[in-house]
Amino acid sequence: MSLLDRVLEKNKSYVKNRKEKGREEYLSSHAKKEALILTCMDTRLVGVLEEAMGFKRGEVKVLKNAGNTIRDNCSDVIRSISLGTIMMGLKEVFVVGHRDCGMTKENIEDIKKAMLDRGIEEQAINKIDLLKWTGIIDDEKENVIYTVDKIKKSPFIPTDIKVHGLLIDTNSLEIEIIVDGNKEKGEL
Amino acid sequence: MSLLDRVLEKNKSYVKNRKEKGREEYLSSHAKKEALILTCMDTRLVGVLEEAMGFKRGEVKVLKNAGNTIRDNCSDVIRSISLGTIMMGLKEVFVVGHRDCGMTKENIEDIKKAMLDRGIEEQAINKIDLLKWTGIIDDEKENVIYTVDKIKKSPFIPTDIKVHGLLIDTNSLEIEIIVDGNKEKGEL
Numbered sequence A, B: 001m002s003l004l005d006r007v008l009e010k011n012k013s014y015v016k017n018r019k020e021k022g023r024e025e026y027l028s029s030h031a032k033k034e035a036l037i038l039t040c041m042d043t044r045l046v047g048v049l050e051e052a053m054g055f056k057r058g059e060v061k062v063l064k065n066a067g068n069t070i071r072d073n074c075s076d077v078i079r080s081i082s083l084g085t086i087m088m089g090l091k092e093v094f095v096v097g098h099r100d101c102g103m104t105k106e107n108i109e110d111i112k113k114a115m116l117d118r119g120i121e122e123q124a125i126n127k128i129d130l131l132k133w134t135g136i137i138d139d140e141k142e143n144v145i146y147t148v149d150k151i152k153k154s155p156f157i158p159t160d161i162k163v164h165g166l167l168i169d170t171n172s173l174e175i176e177i178i179v180d181g182n183k184e185k186g187e188l
Helices: A003-020 A076-086 A108-117 A122-126 A130-134 A140-153 B003-020 B076-086 B108-117 B122-126 B130-134 B140-153
Strands: A035-040 A060-065 A092-098 A162-168 A175-179 B035-040 B060-065 B092-098 B162-168 B175-179
Touching: A003 B092, A003 B175, A035 A076, A060 A076, A060 B076, A076 A140, A076 B060, A076 B076, A076 B108, A076 B130, A092 A140, A092 A175, A092 B003, A108 A122, A108 A130, A108 B076, A130 B076, A140 A162, A140 A175, A175 B003, B035 B076, B060 B076, B076 B140, B092 B140, B092 B175, B108 B122, B108 B130, B140 B162, B140 B175
Parallel strands: A035 A060, A035 A092, A092 A162, B035 B060, B035 B092, B092 B162
Antiparallel strands: A060 B060, A162 A175, B162 B175
């Protein structure tokens, strides 16, 4: 059975089960807690991160990319947070990095070699600044601080938005504060 | 209590509870199903989408942005899928659009007005092509087809990766196939 067929089969029984158990909830698209989480695509955060932060379906919006990082002002993250805050009522952003991030373990030479081995054209690679393009990071904490700063300084995000920086352990799921967005706004 | 304090308090009891109930699972960063989901930041998908597709923690990686769309080859999506497939062993991508997407309901005039009202500098707005920058979409299905196509045609993503396109209903969580990536690869 292909993975797609498995997904469709699982979905069928999920939908049926949800209906039978009366678990259906009709929610609006407005995030009730008016907050957004920016985190990593890492598989160990899947299905647990929101719960580990005490959030339920309907309460927050979630952005994910490789390394919860921002490469430039034209990134998907800036765009999504800009629209989320200006058009969709979001007021706080939680940048949630995690320990043991794969994006700290890559280096440009290995990436370039692997790209060529997998058939990526050298011409395409030469057109980009591979280091900037990949967004690999040196340190998870520094990356959280950097990302919070990029969001706060973006010309496309209102200055009254609170931006917090957190770090989660991928095993214990324990959260540590890196940047307290309340203090930054002069509140205790 | 601030939202940040609430998150930290909830996390403390979550971590304690998880430890006491023996729910801790130490997983590697490798996604066991070797698949990635690209979906929207919409709050109604939070905490349910992966389960509705039959996936658990540790099985898939997940990317999220506003409108599960791709604006250009330098997007976070292309970068993350490129690294995910070349460096992290992913073999299939599921682009999962959803009905009632907020990104179909915005228009450039309203966005520009709202940006100015919220203090975004006109000079900053004038430096970008606002329509392309925001990535607003006309139709959820067409956007899934477009996004699948952009991933398949990206010079930075190996051509042997299967890319599927799905659409999920935000209320029933029922999934419909838009693009069958198996068929595209000549398999039944």
